Amino acid sequence: MADLLAAQPIDADDAAPVRAQARVNVAAIERNCARLRTELRRGAELCAVVKADGYGHGAVQSARAALAGGASWLAVASGSEVRELRQAGLRGVRILVMGALSVVELEEALAAGADVVVWNERYLQAVADAGGGRVHVKLDSGMGRLGTRDAAEASRVARAARESPGIELAGVMTHFATADDLSDTSFFARQLGAFKSWAATVKAEQPELLVHAANSAAVLRDAEAQFDMVRCGIAIYGMDPFGKDPAARALEPALELSSYVAEVRLCEAGESAGYGRQFVAEQDTRIAVVPIGYGDGWRRGLSNNADVLIGGHRHPLVGTVSMDSITVDLGADARAERLRGKRAILIGLQGSERITAEEVARRLETINYEITCALTSRVPRVYHRDGAVIGEPAAR
Ligand SMILES: *Cc1c(COP(=O)(O)O)cnc(C)c1O
Numbered sequence: 001m002a003d004l005l006a007a008q009p010i011d012a013d014d015a016a017p018v019r020a021q022a023r024v025n026v027a028a029i030e031r032n033c034a035r036l037r038t039e040l041r042r043g044a045e046l047c048a049v050v051k052a053d054g055y056g057h058g059a060v061q062s063a064r065a066a067l068a069g070g071a072s073w074l075a076v077a078s079g080s081e082v083r084e085l086r087q088a089g090l091r092g093v094r095i096l097v098m099g100a101l102s103v104v105e106l107e108e109a110l111a112a113g114a115d116v117v118v119w120n121e122r123y124l125q126a127v128a129d130a131g132g133g134r135v136h137v138k139l140d141s142g143m144g145r146l147g148t149r150d151a152a153e154a155s156r157v158a159r160a161a162r163e164s165p166g167i168e169l170a171g172v173m174t175h176f177a178t179a180d181d182l183s184d185t186s187f188f189a190r191q192l193g194a195f196k197s198w199a200a201t202v203k204a205e206q207p208e209l210l211v212h213a214a215n216s217a218a219v220l221r222d223a224e225a226q227f228d229m230v231r232c233g234i235a236i237y238g239m240d241p242f243g244k245d246p247a248a249r250a251l252e253p254a255l256e257l258s259s260y261v262a263e264v265r266l267c268e269a270g271e272s273a274g275y276g277r278q279f280v281a282e283q284d285t286r287i288a289v290v291p292i293g294y295g296d297g298w299r300r301g302l303s304n305n306a307d308v309l310i311g312g313h314r315h316p317l318v319g320t321v322s323m324d325s326i327t328v329d330l331g332a333d334a335r336a337e338r339l340r341g342k343r344a345i346l347i348g349l350q351g352s353e354r355i356t357a358e359e360v361a362r363r364l365e366t367i368n369y370e371i372t373c374a375l376t377s378r379v380p381r382v383y384h385r386d387g388a389v390i391g392e393p394a395a396r
Contacts, residue, residue: 017262017341019260020258022381023383024256026062028238030065033046049233051233056255060085074093076097079097081097094115095112095115097115117173119154132164132166133167142177142194155198172199172203174199174213176191176215179218196224211229238251239372243362257298257348257375259292261341275319285331288315290308292346295376308328315331
């Protein structure tokens with residue numbers, strides 16, 4: 001605590017404290033894409049997955065950054081996600097809609113010139129009925145969700161797609177169930193083997209066909225899984241698909257989540273902070289009130305279960321996470337009063353300290369994906385390029 005004061009100059013923008021915001025470094029997304037491309041074989045394309053509003057980072061800005069970083073395709077999960085990208089002016093780029101689509105979404109996706117995924121003749125007919133377009137046939141090699149398990153059916157659908165007027169067979173694909181689990185090798189290998197042999201037969205009939213299977217984890221674990229294109233989401237945002245420290249794989253987290261110290265108050269021994277009195281001070285201490293809560297996506301499961309960086313140091317989040325605020329224990333030193341107005345980092349760097357989405361995920365017993373996706377529309381996304389702000393907070 002003695003160096004509380006020494007640490008204060010770390011905060012550059014104390015002058016104008018801002019409530020919960022997510023600062024997204026588009027240059028980091030660009031570099032992560034460039035970094036992923038170094039893993040790729042010659043000719044393999046990078047498809048940037050920007051579904052779920054770019055994993056919470058903002059779909060449009062993430063897409064632009066990924067394309068600048070060398071991605072040549074985009075992928076989303078729903079009809080409205082395609083529309084958002086097209087309306088933002090991303091017109092010349094191929095977009096793959098990977099999810100199951102209702103008839104309305106299918107029409108929306110095809111009208112927007114997106115590629116869609118099919119796996120049976122009924123679905124192929126729905127594409128034809130919706131006006132036709134480009135399709136990718138999905139083999140379920142073990143994920144057990146979309147796609148057909150039956151390689152013969154997949155081949156039949158591929159042939160039917162090629163022969164249907166108005167429909168173009170653009171690709172074949174699968175999705176791995178265990179790529180992110182490095183302790184599993186046999187199931188991953190089985191999926192890869194099943195897809196590889198089937199894809200080879202379809203590709204033999206149509207050499208320009210785009211064959212794709214790998215998500216971020218698969219790219220980083222096995223070059224054999226790359227085929228003609230890889231579909232990377234989590235890694236382009238600088239998060240680690242294996243839940244480890246992203247730095248170990250030279251990935252750079254693009255998102256910083258911060259708020260500020262709105263109030264510092266003395267909490268005397270025996271007094272409590274927050275709903276349900278889940279924190280009771282054992283000794284006199286200073287409590288910071290930081291305006292961010294589960295209404296912002298800072299989940300209630302982080303009650304008494306997270307650290308916050310303030311003044312260049314880690315401090316424990318104490319008590320219950322409220323909808324709009326949290327309380328943080330600054331310790332007994334009365335000089336903590338001077339931290340009022342300072343920036344509070346929930347995900348990101350401050351001084352020599354760092355909190356990753358992976359750390360937060362571990363505390364919640366979930367995955368990093370869910371941490372950034374959980375950030376709500378109340379949290380403005382502010383875009384910058386290595387510190388240079390590139391626009392006003394997006395209206396959301
Ligand atoms: C979301 C998704 C991806 C991207 O996965 P990451 O683990 O984020 O790289 C790839 N393919 C499909 C089918 C997906 O749904």
